Amino acid sequence: MTARIRQFLRRRDEDGPCLVVDLEVVRENYLAFAKALPDTKVFYAVKANPAPEVLSLLASLGSSFDAASVAEIEMVLAAGAGSERISYGNTIKKERDIARAHALGVRLYAVDCVAEVEKVARAAPGARVLCRILSDCADSDWPLSRKFGCEPSMAVDVLEHAHRLGLEAYGISFHVGSQQRNPNAWDRALASAAAVFRECGERGLTPSMINLGGGFPTRYHKNVPTVKTYGSAIFRALRRHFGNRIPETIIEPGRGLVGNAGIIETEVVLVSRKSDNDDVRWVYLDIGRFGGLAETLDESIRYPIRTPRDGDELAPCVLAGPTCDSVDVMYEKQPYALPISLEIGDKLLIEGTGAYTATYASVAFNGFPPLKTYHI
């Protein structure tokens, strides 16, 4: 919570939940990354929060951008960054979208299989490709499944195929898992990447870049290591696996750049019990899983919540959203401790909500409008 957000919310008199993002915090976060990893370019993961104000700020600070779609590429260009600062990082692209990106000047593409390489070769001839490899995501709060990437052994074939089709077999990318709380997680992935680089070398390829991905955590309830700690750990791992021939590196922070910059204000709509002797209260808010808090799925992310009655005695609550949908429940398996004195109409502040909230919101589920946002 920053003084600027507090002041903004004090003046706001509109109805309904809202997200307020303090751009000063985004700026500080960017500068911390730039300082902690001075030889690494920051490619902001636009999907985390594509608000024009965030993109313009980061563009002015010199950031590059990781885009998931042509629409995101266009937003970055509109924010004033040139196409040389954009990576089309989604490994799943329609060929006509690659052609659109190519026409807009984008030259760096992620792939993880031969079929995707062939699309890029046809639609963006001569482009640079990074092959994404699978990583095990141990220690991350939200492992990434096997959706993106291929086994490292296959990556060499993919890059060789790219080279054969006239593309630049530019390097390797990976992702150590979202909200990764172990700074040494990059070590294992870099060991795999180094092995791929060696095998590429044996086949006459000269990959030069490693995309270290995102996964940098934001603070929810548990403390997380500082960006500086991550920077040092990553640099040590690069040294260990690449010696004096450290490749060009980029990172793709999303949550790590904007997560702690945002606060959602919400209102308590109802507090009730299911029977006279129920020992858990149900607290219903005017925001839920469909209004922006999608990352509470499986209770993965446990946001810190401030109430106007903090300091009063606490008791466990099930926390649910306002829709007529029974899956619209945020915390139930692990009830959330909130003040016993909490009342209908109280305004709560949900912290750490600057990333993956506003654009996740449903169009109009149950007739509720999407989350209002303010970037100040």
Place this chain on the structure above:
Amino acid sequence: MTARIRQFLRRRDEDGPCLVVDLEVVRENYLAFAKALPDTKVFYAVKANPAPEVLSLLASLGSSFDAASVAEIEMVLAAGAGSERISYGNTIKKERDIARAHALGVRLYAVDCVAEVEKVARAAPGARVLCRILSDCADSDWPLSRKFGCEPSMAVDVLEHAHRLGLEAYGISFHVGSQQRNPNAWDRALASAAAVFRECGERGLTPSMINLGGGFPTRYHKNVPTVKTYGSAIFRALRRHFGNRIPETIIEPGRGLVGNAGIIETEVVLVSRKSDNDDVRWVYLDIGRFGGLAETLDESIRYPIRTPRDGDELAPCVLAGPTCDSVDVMYEKQPYALPISLEIGDKLLIEGTGAYTATYASVAFNGFPPLKTYHI
């Protein structure tokens, strides 16, 4: 798949996934409900598909409507139904939203606790309230958790409180669980409702209505009983528990009215394997969990999928969406059998998608636009 949808899709040349709903099927579904339960009023659950075309059609057929929000109430009024045909069925309402609904003429409200009764008494004096009771949801594909409703023993107190505050303690509502495939599921809930009615009678209250809720299934892969079978089973249960004093009843079908009327057309963006000896292919579509297929959460709903290569040999696939989000995977624990010959660019048809798709879609997650819809 209907001939009208097939013809529409043949002519469509826009890019991107879309939902097409055949209003003729909605009409047939409505008439089937009206015939199967001739003494029961149909209150269409607007949230299932609030398209103006669906609402206007149902309004013209004489349907009533269950609304989850003031926005849905306004949509129903705009579709030509009067406020006497609207129930504000969400048990979680802001007091100022109740006041808005009251100002729009709505007289029937759902509650499940004393605090909600007090809001209704202040904001909609004299209104009719139905108290929702918990039900066990056995046999439903998607049990409803305990989010809505109270224990039947508490419902009597809630209704008595309503009566004391000048409201009409109008009756009981319940929901036997979404996609309920056992027509006898209503029997247990009606036994509870009858007990509440008896106890109300002993306290001098005269509840007169039972809202039998929704839960009527649509056909995905498994066959489901006909609406007529549900009608007979419900009528038998009403006779068993209420004898010759059967109360006024209403039902709230959503999925049962529109689910089978809709088809989503989608395109195969990528087919790949994670290693050379991977025995499961990954098939990536241009629609996923954030683009309208939210009900594939936990692989709950398994939609039937048609391909242009049906009849060819099948092999298991993981089916995933187009976003850079690792949870955007529809079927992985139970891979989906699709033709081995499936290729990038193939158009697939996802059946039974008329309910809970379009409005569930994200505003702009990863820059992808919400699902396009056509109601023909």
